[in-house]
Amino acid sequence: MSKSLDDFVEAAAAALGVPLEDAWKPAVKANLEATLRHADLVAEFELPDDAEPAPVFKA
Amino acid sequence: MAVLADIRWSSAAQIASDVAAGELSAAAVIDDALARIVRLNPTLNAFTAVTAERARAKAKAVDSGRDRHRLLLAGVPFAVKNLFDIANLTTVAGSKINRADPPARRDSPLIGHLEDAGAVLVGALNMGEYAYDFTGENVHDGASRNPHDLTRMSGGSSGGCGTAVGAGMVPLALGSDTNGSIRVPSSFCGIFGLKPTYGRLTRTRTFPFVGSLDHLGPFARTARDLAVSYDVMQGPDLSDPVCTDRVPEPVTGVLARGLDGLRIAVAGGHFQKGAFPEALEALARVGKAAGARDEIDIPEAQRARAAAYVITATEGAALHLSRLRKQAHDFDPAVRDRLIAGAMVPASLVNKAQIFRRWYREQVLRLFEHYDVILAPATPCTAPKIGQQTFFIDGVEMPLRPNIGIYTQPISFIGLPVVAVPVPLKPLPIGVQIISAPWREDMALRAAYALEQTGVVATPRPREALA
Numbered sequence: 001m002s003k004s005l006d007d008f009v010e011a012a013a014a015a016l017g018v019p020l021e022d023a024w025k026p027a028v029k030a031n032l033e034a035t036l037r038h039a040d041l042v043a044e045f046e047l048p049d050d051a052e053p054a055p056v057f058k059a
Numbered sequence: 060m061a062v063l064a065d066i067r068w069s070s071a072a073q074i075a076s077d078v079a080a081g082e083l084s085a086a087a088v089i090d091d092a093l094a095r096i097v098r099l100n101p102t103l104n105a106f107t108a109v110t111a112e113r114a115r116a117k118a119k120a121v122d123s124g125r126d127r128h129r130l131l132l133a134g135v136p137f138a139v140k141n142l143f144d145i146a147n148l149t150t151v152a153g154s155k156i157n158r159a160d161p162p163a164r165r166d167s168p169l170i171g172h173l174e175d176a177g178a179v180l181v182g183a184l185n186m187g188e189y190a191y192d193f194t195g196e197n198v199h200d201g202a203s204r205n206p207h208d209l210t211r212m213s214g215g216s217s218g219g220c221g222t223a224v225g226a227g228m229v230p231l232a233l234g235s236d237t238n239g240s241i242r243v244p245s246s247f248c249g250i251f252g253l254k255p256t257y258g259r260l261t262r263t264r265t266f267p268f269v270g271s272l273d274h275l276g277p278f279a280r281t282a283r284d285l286a287v288s289y290d291v292m293q294g295p296d297l298s299d300p301v302c303t304d305r306v307p308e309p310v311t312g313v314l315a316r317g318l319d320g321l322r323i324a325v326a327g328g329h330f331q332k333g334a335f336p337e338a339l340e341a342l343a344r345v346g347k348a349a350g351a352r353d354e355i356d357i358p359e360a361q362r363a364r365a366a367a368y369v370i371t372a373t374e375g376a377a378l379h380l381s382r383l384r385k386q387a388h389d390f391d392p393a394v395r396d397r398l399i400a401g402a403m404v405p406a407s408l409v410n411k412a413q414i415f416r417r418w419y420r421e422q423v424l425r426l427f428e429h430y431d432v433i434l435a436p437a438t439p440c441t442a443p444k445i446g447q448q449t450f451f452i453d454g455v456e457m458p459l460r461p462n463i464g465i466y467t468q469p470i471s472f473i474g475l476p477v478v479a480v481p482v483p484l485k486p487l488p489i490g491v492q493i494i495s496a497p498w499r500e501d502m503a504l505r506a507a508y509a510l511e512q513t514g515v516v517a518t519p520r521p522r523e524a525l526a
Contacts, residue, residue, distance in 0.1 A: 008403070012402070012403040013399065013403070016384075016403070018384055018399055019383075024395070024396055027392075027396035028396045028400050028403075031372075031396055031399075031400035031401075032404070034461070035368065035400060036408070037365075038366070038369050039369045039408035039411070039412065040408075041362055041365040042369065042408070042411050042412050042415050045415060051414045051417065052417055053413035053416070053417060054271075054413050054414075054416035
């Protein structure tokens with residue numbers, strides 16, 4: 001996970017067109033790991049297929 | 060004329076009453092506030108701009124106005140987090156980057172609503188960069204200081220609001236709350252804060268952070284001042300796509316109804332896990348005074364906090380993507396690294412968080428079929444030291460900064476109204492959240508007002524050195 005996340009961070013920065021200096025990489029990776037841990041906690045919670053996202057747009 | 064010496068600690072309602080009755084002039088009140096700001100700000104670092112000339116002109120207009128006796132906030136000095144547009148000032152939102160922007164052409168409508176009621180804007184307040192912060196620290200402007208201990212955090216991201224109101228520089232301030240940025244500074248600085256229902260108050264002409272989570276609201280030293288300012292700020296605004304078209308529902312007139320008939324519960328589970336003894340003591344005192352009858356579990360609150368974290372990281376990154384591409388070096392490095400990481404989170408995970416959000420909202424709304432008000436800690440601890448990076452929860456060292464909001468995030472995630480009330484523990488105060496159902500700010504403010512009458516809830520006056 002760790003090495004592949006290093007590769008992902010570099011590839012994602014390039015794809016997004018966001019500069020990523022070597023000195024920034026450890027903190028960016030640590031923040032991404034933390035966010036993905038939170039995201040996994042949510043994603044592992046099973047909800048039915050017809051569960052809709054929360055809308056914020058109103059016409 | 061009323062004695063001017065002690066208006067530093069007067070409530071907004073008291074000042075307005077004295078000005079309306081001709082006991083005080085707005086000009087004298089504003090001169091006094093401006094002098095206090097000049098004297099205290101080098102120590103407290105709450106203000107990033109002072110609008111002295113504008114304030115004096117407005118005070119003069121209040122004094123000469125025929126309707127002074129009818130103005131609910133006549134002569135009341137107030138200040139706003141520096142993400143609110145103030146005409147002729149650049150809206151910096153705590154950043155270096157936005158300093159290159161042209162000055163705002165018009166005030167935020169909420170400033171206009173307060174000034175229409177006679178209040179007088181005296182300046183803009185320090186905040187964490189782009190509101191991505193729970194500490195009140197700012198790498199460009201320095202930290203706003205806690206008025207009860209200058210070595211401690213004011214709380215973020217509306218840190219200057221907490222400092223200015225808690226120190227007696229102004230009786231009223233406006234801030235924003237995405238994940239806790241009104242409630243955390245209220246807790247650390249020992250003051251009252253209102254985060255209304257999502258969509259209740261217009262956000263027009265304020266710099267955003269996370270559109271689906273951003274709220275605006277007031278800080279004050281009394282529950283009544285929250286209510287009065289909230290009442291004058293309500294109203295529809297087509298410029299903010301999420302601002303409600305509900306008819307304003309004023310609350311000041313119902314404050315004195317007290318706790319009678321309110322069904323009150325204390326949140327357990329997630330909302331007590333990891334809490335320091337001070338947070339639990341404050342919750343117990345408020346729960347007892349409020350006559351809370353049950354302890355309840357808000358289902359999946361930890362997951363709700365996680366989902367709020369994901370949505371914040373990704374929506375915030377989307378907002379700032381072009382600035383990250385062009386001006387990455389001009390950000391606070393800590394904010395920049397969080398935002399870059401947020402830009403990299405796969406969209407499938409973000410959508411999962413939004414799906415969970417709706418489910419969680421439905422579960423929590425069911426609780427309000429049985430309870431009118433739910434009590435929870437505002438923060439897990441009292442104000443930490445400025446610069447502090449970790450704290451110990453159950454003997455385990457944890458990163459401090461992301462965990463300051465563990466109890467506020469699951470509530471704002473679904474837009475519930477909350478009043479943060481101060482419990483004046485020694486040596487430092489700490490806040491408790493009074494949470495009610497959507498659009499029922501009246502119940503939370505009623506409870507806050509009633510608890511204030513018991514003395515369990517109160518804004519402690521800071522040490523004499525700041526007097």
